[in-house]
Amino acid sequence: MKGFILLALAVFAALQKQADTAACTCTTMKWVNCEGSSPNCACKITLDDGYRESIDCEKLIPKCFLMKAEMFRRRIGQDVRLNIGGKPNEHAIIDNDGIYDPECDSNGNFKAKQCNKTEECWCVNSAGVRRTDKGDKNMNCSKLVETFMVRLELTHKEVKSDSKVNVEALQNSVRNLLQTRYQVDPKLVKEVQYDPDGRYIVIDIEKEKGDRTVNLGNMAYYMEKDLKVSPLFSNQTAVQLNGGSQKLDLNKIVVYYVDEERPTITMQHLTGGIIAVIVVVVLVVVFGLLALFFINRKRQQRYSKTRNGESNN
Numbered sequence: 560m561k562g563f564i565l566l567a568l569a570v571f572a573a574l575q576k577q578a579d580t581a582a583c584t585c586t587t588m589k590w591v592n593c594e595g596s597s598p599n600c601a602c603k604i605t606l607d608d609g610y611r612e613s614i615d616c617e618k619l620i621p622k623c624f625l626m627k628a629e630m631f632r633r634r635i636g637q638d639v640r641l642n643i644g645g646k647p648n649e650h651a652i653i654d655n656d657g658i659y660d661p662e663c664d665s666n667g668n669f670k671a672k673q674c675n676k677t678e679e680c681w682c683v684n685s686a687g688v689r690r691t692d693k694g695d696k697n698m699n700c701s702k703l704v705e706t707f708m709v710r711l712e713l714t715h716k717e718v719k720s721d722s723k724v725n726v727e728a729l730q731n732s733v734r735n736l737l738q739t740r741y742q743v744d745p746k747l748v749k750e751v752q753y754d755p756d757g758r759y760i761v762i763d764i765e766k767e768k769g770d771r772t773v774n775l776g777n778m779a780y781y782m783e784k785d786l787k788v789s790p791l792f793s794n795q796t797a798v799q800l801n802g803g804s805q806k807l808d809l810n811k812i813v814v815y816y817v818d819e820e821r822p823t824i825t826m827q828h829l830t831g832g833i834i835a836v837i838v839v840v841v842l843v844v845v846f847g848l849l850a851l852f853f854i855n856r857k858r859q860q861r862y863s864k865t866r867n868g869e870s871n872n
């Protein structure tokens with residue numbers, strides 16, 4: 560009997576061990592191949608043809624690696640961005656350019672100068688967002704400027720008109736989501752505001768200036784992907800918030816980036832539409848002035864002709 564129990568325990572222990580050494584998956588990234596078996600997993604992300612970078616799947620994967628991997632997947636035809644508008648301050652910038660093929664250092668940080676493999680270059684912040692005007696390939700970006708604050712503007716889908724969103728429950732739910740899903744230290748969440756009419760949830764995340772241990776661009780990128788495309792996490796569960804008596808599905812996100820130094824980008828707030836209107840107005844004024852000028856000249860010519868005619872008589 561004793562022998563049998565021991566045997567059963569041994570079998571159980573062996574099964575347990577087998578369960579522990581399960582195949583490796585990368586929880587924070589779906590497009591990753593892992594070798595070995597846990598806890599000795601070696602996971603690598605493919606950044607380019609034959610170029611794979613080792614990554615730590617316990618953490619969010621650096622945005623620079625993610626963008627590079629996405630550009631590679633696009634090139635080989637595998638997989639995929641949108642925008643609306645409140646700046647946290649006048650120097651906040653939005654990513655209007657979309658994705659490009661970035662240059663990353665070995666830690667997954669963006670290089671300060673990015674050229675998207677073309678002759679046209681620009682300087683980016685630590686979140687990889689353009690913060691200067693574009694220039695040629697001799698452009699000088701002396702250092703990578705850190706993004707120390709992000710404002711996330713989320714919109715949730717419509718809820719039944721009879722159930723009101725409980726703001727406190729929502730705020731708690733936001734903080735909880737940020738911590739569990741995006742590994743954001745709750746200390747960094749400065750404010751969570753809610754506007755029931757616009758169904759806006761505005762989240763301010765801010766770290767100390769000078770802090771280089773946390774990268775706010777990474778978490779913002781994961782969230783953008785969650786809401787605009789599909790989750791980057793291997794577990795594809797959708798993001799949901801709790802509004803007290805109901806679950807809230809999110810459908811839009813705008814991210815504002817505030818850097819330790821003010822950006823030198825010009826006309827950032829002028830969207831394509833406004834620029835088009837300005838161009839049209841300027842053209843109308845110029846054509847109007849030209850037309851007036853020619854009409855006047857014609858009149859003067861005709862006037863002098865008739866006067867000449869008179870003197871001949």
Ligand SMILES: *[C@@H]1O[C@H](CO)[C@@H](O)[C@H](O)[C@H]1NC(C)=O
Nearest residue numbers: 656657658659660674675676
């Ligand atoms: C970078 O280049 C790709 C094509 O190679 C293009 O689709 C993309 O829009 C470019 N991105 C920027 C920000 O210029």
